[in-house]
Amino acid sequence: MTDSVPGAAFWDRIGWTPSTEQQQQLLALQGELRDWNQRVNLTRLLEGDDYWINQVFDSLWPLQSELKQPEQQRTAIDVGTGGGFPGLAVAIALPKTHVTLLDSVGRKTAAVEAMAESIGLKDRIRVITDRIETAGHKPDLRASFDLAMARAVAAAPVVAEYLVPLLKSNGEALLYRGQWEQADTTQLQRALKPLKAQLSSKDMCQLPGDRGIRNLLRLRLVNRCPDAYPRAVGIPTRQPLGQ
Numbered sequence: 356m357t358d359s360v361p362g363a364a365f366w367d368r369i370g371w372t373p374s375t376e377q378q379q380q381l382l383a384l385q386g387e388l389r390d391w392n393q394r395v396n397l398t399r400l401l402e403g404d405d406y407w408i409n410q411v412f413d414s415l416w417p418l419q420s421e422l423k424q425p426e427q428q429r430t431a432i433d434v435g436t437g438g439g440f441p442g443l444a445v446a447i448a449l450p451k452t453h454v455t456l457l458d459s460v461g462r463k464t465a466a467v468e469a470m471a472e473s474i475g476l477k478d479r480i481r482v483i484t485d486r487i488e489t490a491g492h493k494p495d496l497r498a499s500f501d502l503a504m505a506r507a508v509a510a511a512p513v514v515a516e517y518l519v520p521l522l523k524s525n526g527e528a529l530l531y532r533g534q535w536e537q538a539d540t541t542q543l544q545r546a547l548k549p550l551k552a553q554l555s556s557k558d559m560c561q562l563p564g565d566r567g568i569r570n571l572l573r574l575r576l577v578n579r580c581p582d583a584y585p586r587a588v589g590i591p592t593r594q595p596l597g598q
Contacts, residue, residue: 361407368563369415371422371448380447380474381411387470388438395466397438408566414441414506415448416560417529417571421502426451429501433457434487434517435508439467441531445504446476455481455500457490488588491520498523498580506531511539511572512546512595519550520580527555528574535559535570543572546597551578 360378373381385406391397400409415422421429429452433442436456446454456471458464461484468482483490490496503518503526511530518528532539540554547553555575561568585591 365407365412365563369412369419369422371415371419373448377447377450380476381444383474384439384443384447384470387473391466391470392438395462397463397466398440404564404566408563410440411444413531413562413569414444416569417441417504417531417558418445418448421449421452425449429453430499430523431455431502431504432496432500432521434503434505434514434521435459436467437463437507439470441504441506443467443471443474443476443480446471446479447474450479452502453479453481455483455496457483457485457487459484459486486588487517488585488591491517491585492582496521501526502529503527504529504531509592510595511543512597513591515543515546515550515552515574516585516591516596519547519552519574519576520584522552522576522580524576524579526576528552530572530574532570532572534568535572542597544597546595547574549581549596550584551580552576 366372388401400406431445431452432455434457436442436458442454442456456467464482464484471480497520500521501523503521505514505518508514514530522528544554552574556573558571
């Protein structure tokens with residue numbers, strides 16, 4: 356599958372079929388990743404199933420409800436985007452969604468911005484180089500997003516502190532996780548109390564090709580997130596909420 360788009364059975368798993376244009380964008384993104392990865396260490400997941408399952412499918416399966424309404428106008432942010440996932444895949448799959456990609460590493464954000472422009476996403480992508488602890492207090496980002504997501508960034512209570520302040524009153528934070536136990540839920544729920552948020556749903560998926568279990572946690576506000584969050588740079592990881 357290195358240089359071809361997977362067949363219908365692959366997409367049936369998430370109840371979505373990419374258009375011809377979207378297929379070409381996903382292939383072009385793979386080519387851009389190959390090119391940029393020679394200059395900037397973005398990801399080792401570039402070829403075949405590594406790309407289509409661990410990057411594309413893993414980015415999109417949590418958005419099955421949104422994929423059923425692709426024409427809905429949305430704002431989304433991908434925190435700690437790294438090589439551009441899940442944000443770029445989401446922008447391709449949801450053509451009316453404006454996506455902000457945030458990372459603290461300038462080499463990565465420069466690569467992601469160039470890739471987004473090359474594959475035709477420039478008008479719907481905004482790339483920011485900043486720490487989320489700082490960015491989360493800026494007026495143009497705070498309380499501004501319908502969807503705030505993070506994949507493989509930090510422990511769930513830490514990610515919750517990063518994402519919840521970014522949500523509109525009716526927005527949702529999407530935490531992409533691997534293995535997940537009841538003890539993790541208990542810890543996360545404790546962390547959500549000071550953020551004035553709650554766990555609204557949890558979904559699990561077995562990735563195709565026996566590539567592992569994934570869990571998605573959706574968080575919603577129950578009240579306005581206090582201005583104190585996110586705390587200063589480094590504190591959320593050193594002193595996670597809910598401990």
